[in-house]
Amino acid sequence: QSALTQPASVSGSPGQSITISCTGTSSDVGGYNFVSWYQQYPGKAPKLIIYEVSSRPSGVSNRFSGSKSGNTASLTISGLQAEDEADYYCNSYRSSSTLVFGGGTKLTVL
Amino acid sequence: EVQLVESGGGLVQPGGSLRLSCAASGFTFSSYSMNWVRQAPGKGLEWVSYIQNSITTKYYADSVKGRFTISRDNAKNSLYLQMNSLRDEDTAIYYCTRDGGYSYEHDHWGQGTLVTVSS
Numbered sequence: 001q002s003a004l005t006q007p008a009s010v011s012g013s014p015g016q017s018i019t020i021s022c023t024g025t026s027s028d029v030g031g032y033n034f035v036s037w038y039q040q041y042p043g044k045a046p047k048l049i050i051y052e053v054s055s056r057p058s059g060v061s062n063r064f065s066g067s068k069s070g071n072t073a074s075l076t077i078s079g080l081q082a083e084d085e086a087d088y089y090c091n092s093y094r095s096s097s098t099l100v101f102g103g104g105t106k107l108t109v110l
Numbered sequence: 111e112v113q114l115v116e117s118g119g120g121l122v123q124p125g126g127s128l129r130l131s132c133a134a135s136g137f138t139f140s141s142y143s144m145n146w147v148r149q150a151p152g153k154g155l156e157w158v159s160y161i162q163n164s165i166t167t168k169y170y171a172d173s174v175k176g177r178f179t180i181s182r183d184n185a186k187n188s189l190y191l192q193m194n195s196l197r198d199e200d201t202a203i204y205y206c207t208r209d210g211g212y213s214y215e216h217d218h219w220g221q222g223t224l225v226t227v228s229s
Contacts, residue, residue, distance in 0.1 A: 003154070032213075033213060034213040034214050035213065036213055036214070036215035036216070038155070038216070040155075045205060045219040045220065045221055045222060046155065046205075046216070046219055047219070048210070048215055048216060048217050048218075051210060051212055051213050051215035051217070052212045052213040052215070053213070055212070057210075057217065089154065089155050091155075091157070091214075091215070091216070093213070093214045097169045098157070098169055098170075098171060098172075099145070099157040099160065099169070099214055100157060101147075101154060101155040101156060101157060102154075103154050104154040104155065
């Protein structure tokens with residue numbers, strides 16, 4: 001089961017916006033609106049920040065937004081803050097009745 | 111408050127077995143599907159297994175199919191993962207997660223339990 005494709009790293013300055021892509025196929029990302037995103041700090045459990053492509057759980061900042069076009073989902077963080085420096089993972093349902101994560105993206109706030 | 115507490119991790123030799131448990135509280139456990147997700151040291155997240163709230167449906171990653179078995183006891187608010195024929199590459203932190211019910215999202219996570227497979 002191959003993972004979804006994410007860039008290994010992205011960076012941005014405080015106040016800027018960054019976008020993390022998550023590329024799959026028509027059997028996962030492109031075939032269903034079952035994409036979610038997670039934020040993970042070192043040594044901590046991941047936290048859900050986006051579900052169903054673009055919905056935010058209660059308590060998650062509106063600086064986080066999600067979208068999808070074709071086989072690629074995207075996470076955008078606007079007004080970048082130092083506290084956003086973390087690892088980010090996408091996740092999708094796949095038609096073979098499995099779930100699959102992306103390889104993860106390390107966000108550095110310059 | 112939703113709480114998921116994993117236990118049962120430890121050091122095991124290759125070919126050995128281990129049973130992980132996850133104690134759930136703060137929500138109606140029988141109403142939610144659950145998952146196991148793992149993370150090898152310094153690596154990314156890997157989904158391992160899913161079990162529907164009604165126990166009728168179970169999914170497994172190819173990497174564990176035939177070796178791991180997911181189960182749950184709704185009366186005890188507990189989730190389990192029986193791991194047999196363990197390999198070095200099964201070494202990881204194992205997280206218990208709750209399915210939020212919208213898009214197979216993992217809306218709550220436990221703190222994880224470390225499984226180390228080594229001789």
